Amino acid sequence: MSNGASLNQNGVLDDVRRALGRSTTVPPVPLDPFIEPLDKAEPGELIARFTEEATAVRAMVYLMSDKLKFAGQIGALVAEICHTAGAKEVALSDSGLISEMNLHEQLTRQGLAVFAPEAASLGHERLVARLANCDLGLTAADYAIAETGTIVLSSDERNALLVSLLPPVHIALVRSSQIAATLGEVISRIGKERISRVGTSRSVTLITGPSRTSDVELVLSIGVHGPKELHLIIIDE
Amino acid sequence: MSLSNPNLTERSHAALENSVLQGALKAATTTFIERRRDAITSVADWEALRQRARQVKEHTINNLDYYLEQVVEKVEALGGKVFWARTGDDVSRYIIELARARGVKSVVKSKSMATEEIELNHALEAAGVRPVETDLGEYIIQLAHEKPSHIIVPAIHKTRSQISDLFEEKLREGRPNEVAEITAMARKRLRNEFLSAGMGITGANFLIAESGTVVLVENEGNIRLSTQVPKIHVAVVGIEKVIPRFDDLSVFLRLLPRSGTGQKQTAYVSFLNGPRQLESGFEFQLVLMDNGRTRILADEQMRESLYCIRCGACLNVCPVYQKIGGQAYGWIYPGPIGAVISPQLQSLGQSGDLPFASSLCGACRTACPVDINLPDLLLALRAKAKESGAGGKLSESLAMRSVAFAAKRPGLFELGGKVMRGIARLMSKDEKIKSVGFPPLSGWTRYRDLPAPPGGSFRERWKRNRHE
Numbered sequence: 001m002s003n004g005a006s007l008n009q010n011g012v013l014d015d016v017r018r019a020l021g022r023s024t025t026v027p028p029v030p031l032d033p034f035i036e037p038l039d040k041a042e043p044g045e046l047i048a049r050f051t052e053e054a055t056a057v058r059a060m061v062y063l064m065s066d067k068l069k070f071a072g073q074i075g076a077l078v079a080e081i082c083h084t085a086g087a088k089e090v091a092l093s094d095s096g097l098i099s100e101m102n103l104h105e106q107l108t109r110q111g112l113a114v115f116a117p118e119a120a121s122l123g124h125e126r127l128v129a130r131l132a133n134c135d136l137g138l139t140a141a142d143y144a145i146a147e148t149g150t151i152v153l154s155s156d157e158r159n160a161l162l163v164s165l166l167p168p169v170h171i172a173l174v175r176s177s178q179i180a181a182t183l184g185e186v187i188s189r190i191g192k193e194r195i196s197r198v199g200t201s202r203s204v205t206l207i208t209g210p211s212r213t214s215d216v217e218l219v220l221s222i223g224v225h226g227p228k229e230l231h232l233i234i235i236d237e
Numbered sequence: 238m239s240l241s242n243p244n245l246t247e248r249s250h251a252a253l254e255n256s257v258l259q260g261a262l263k264a265a266t267t268t269f270i271e272r273r274r275d276a277i278t279s280v281a282d283w284e285a286l287r288q289r290a291r292q293v294k295e296h297t298i299n300n301l302d303y304y305l306e307q308v309v310e311k312v313e314a315l316g317g318k319v320f321w322a323r324t325g326d327d328v329s330r331y332i333i334e335l336a337r338a339r340g341v342k343s344v345v346k347s348k349s350m351a352t353e354e355i356e357l358n359h360a361l362e363a364a365g366v367r368p369v370e371t372d373l374g375e376y377i378i379q380l381a382h383e384k385p386s387h388i389i390v391p392a393i394h395k396t397r398s399q400i401s402d403l404f405e406e407k408l409r410e411g412r413p414n415e416v417a418e419i420t421a422m423a424r425k426r427l428r429n430e431f432l433s434a435g436m437g438i439t440g441a442n443f444l445i446a447e448s449g450t451v452v453l454v455e456n457e458g459n460i461r462l463s464t465q466v467p468k469i470h471v472a473v474v475g476i477e478k479v480i481p482r483f484d485d486l487s488v489f490l491r492l493l494p495r496s497g498t499g500q501k502q503t504a505y506v507s508f509l510n511g512p513r514q515l516e517s518g519f520e521f522q523l524v525l526m527d528n529g530r531t532r533i534l535a536d537e538q539m540r541e542s543l544y545c546i547r548c549g550a551c552l553n554v555c556p557v558y559q560k561i562g563g564q565a566y567g568w569i570y571p572g573p574i575g576a577v578i579s580p581q582l583q584s585l586g587q588s589g590d591l592p593f594a595s596s597l598c599g600a601c602r603t604a605c606p607v608d609i610n611l612p613d614l615l616l617a618l619r620a621k622a623k624e625s626g627a628g629g630k631l632s633e634s635l636a637m638r639s640v641a642f643a644a645k646r647p648g649l650f651e652l653g654g655k656v657m658r659g660i661a662r663l664m665s666k667d668e669k670i671k672s673v674g675f676p677p678l679s680g681w682t683r684y685r686d687l688p689a690p691p692g693g694s695f696r697e698r699w700k701r702n703r704h705e
Contacts, residue, residue: 011321011323012321012322012323012476012525012527012531013302013305013306013321015323015527015531016301016302016305016476016527016531016534017302018531018535019531019532019534019535020299020300020301020302020534022302025302025303025306026300026303027303028296028299028300028303030481030482031292031293031296031481031485033484034289034484034485034488036487037281053501057502057504124468124514124518124519128432128466129432132428132432147501148501148502149502150502155513161461161465162465162466165458165461165462165465182487183487183490183491183502184487187483187484187486187487187490188483188484188487190483190508191445191447191448191482191483191484191486192483194448194450194483194508194510195447195448195483202510203464203465203507203508203509203510203513204507204508205461205505205506205507205508206502206505206506206507207504207505208501208502208503208504208505209504210504211456211457211458211504211505212456212457212504213373213374213420213456213457214390214456214498215372215373215374215377215390215391215392216373216377216392216395216397216400216416216419216420217261217264217396217397217416218264218265218268218269218390218393219397219416221416221417221419221420223420223424224373224420224423224424224456224457224458224459225371225424225427225428225431225457225458225459225461225462226457226458226461226462226504226505227458
């Protein structure tokens with residue numbers, strides 16, 4: 001395999017250079033950055049815009065005050081969503097916010113089975129099979145984008161990408177301070193994190209509404225392969 | 238239109254006579270045009286984004302060797318493997334060998350034009366590796382053993398009831414009637430496939446050079462599952478998909494969903510960097526595919542056809558696509574962009590008739606999010622097809638030559654005009670020519686009347702009227 005690879009490697013890259021009329025690669029002058037108009041919005045405005053856009057793509061959005069965090073009321077809301085969705089078993093990602101709020105214990109007290117996988121203990125196949133059987137996944141977002149009602153999850157939060165994908169219902173916690181105005185701002189942040197950490201593998205997913213398709217007669221159908229329901233709880237700081 | 242390859246004409250006739258297809262095409266293209274029109278108004282300066290995207294693509298394609306080297310360096314630093322493939326066969330052979338070496342029996346695939354282009358599924362099946370298409374539209378197409386008819390909605394030509402029949406016959410779990418039931422049935426079936434597959438194969442919408450990141454845009458979640466569940470992820474990517482930096486991406490992420498489906502953002506955008514985990518067993522394999530692209534790159538005029546981001550907007554607005562649909566184009570890339578890249582990726586001999594299937598109205602260029610000059614590229618390909626003899630017809634070229642001869646000789650031109658007008662008026666009735674028994678005019682009058690020419694030429698009337 002490796003022999004074929006190196007032969008082809010030389011071949012295709014040489015073809016590219018030949019097509020461009022040169023025999024060695026010349027580093028180009030990079031393009032000037034593209035300046036998008038800055039969007040300076042007040043925090044309250046960002047929350048309102050985020051809520052409007054997320055709701056438009058059929059996410060459910062809840063706004064909770066930070067003060068309710070330790071009073072257990074956010075936990076109660078999560079439990080209520082679980083009960084409404086008919087969830088019996090809830091999977092948690094490994095998030096600082098989730099453990100800080102003691103949600104594992106709160107949900108257990110509400111009579112829900114909680115699955116909070118330790119990465120090393122299971123092995124990938126069993127983890128996947130187990131998560132696929134959970135009724136609901138709970139994660140915390142890294143960022144959010146007001147412009148499109150999008151949340152951003154990354155593999156830095158252990159299991160977040162699978163917990164947000166395999167169960168049919170997904171709840172994500174979003175801190176209001178994480179909401180950026182535009183896609184450009186967030187992309188640029190993700191890029192910086194990534195480039196400064198070369199050698200570390202890190203996946204990121206932008207999520208905008210529940211899974212959807214229009215493949216049959218262009219009729220919108222929600223919940224194809226990903227979650228059918230997306231609940232976003234904004235914690236107003 | 239050239240008739241050198243009667244297949245395009247025959248395929249078009251079949252499409253025009255299929256009333257189910259006509260209804261589906263009309264509904265789909267109209268809906269997409271409206272959704273796109275609404276979506277682009279949510280951007281402050283659409284034209285500025287388009288021109289920036291074009292500039293980024295132009296810069297990248299003109300320095301493709303540099304950015305490809307950067308991609309390879311970054312992906313390898315992340316622990317991924319890179320394989321360069323000159324042809325589609327190279328890609329298939331490599332993936333089959335990899336599947337065998339890892340004991341992979343089934344692979345889950347997400348919609349990828351690159352793997353459609355090289356018919357990877359056939360090769361995998363022949364080698365005893367079972368490919369499962371997981372995008373709902375592609376799954377339908379795979380069950381029906383057909384080819385996609387639209388870049389974004391592959392099964393756009395099929396009605397709900399045809400799909401219900403298909404599922405009933407192939408899946409044997411009853412007949413799903415509503416769209417939601419079709420979706421649920423596919424979800425259940427495919428969920429098991431994701432959990433048991435040894436490998437996930439995807440394409441890429443973008444490949445970021447500075448970080449070696451594969452960017453994938455989707456709505457269903459099947460790409461997330463294909464890349465997060467099996468331990469091995471193989472991305473088959475045309476070499477033209479590179480963009481230099483993360484900061485170049487947001488422009489494209491604004492253009493692509495709005496142009497393709499009329500969404501501000503798709504449900505999911507995944508950024509994947511190398512193997513998901515650095516534990517053993519997890520692999521990321523990047524297959525960089527040429528398959529004719531360097532040939533396009535070598536032609537300075539045609540080079541811009543490599544800017545395409547496969548959004549499908551040019552299909553929806555094209556009056557030819559609107560009537561004949563995707564499958565009539567005969568290969569996997571339909572519409573104006575298909576008419577431009579198919580003859581280049583295949584050959585003029587195989588699909589040199591496609592550039593003639595255009596009215597050159599320019600709607601495609603206006604809709605294109607990277608402003609590819611599709612009408613000019615179509616014209617250039619027509620010229621090439623004529624030169625190579627692939628799209629030419631002797632009678633047509635003789636006729637053109639005689640017109641050219643006469644046009645240089647005013648007396649002869651005037652006489653010729655008089656004779657032709659005389660003949661035409663003899664054939665006409667009530668100022669119309671309704672039917673002509675011989676080609677090439679019979680081709681015209683078969684479907685419509687030809688207006689009879691007026692009594693005199695423009696020059697005669699000019700002379701007359703000037704003295705009034």
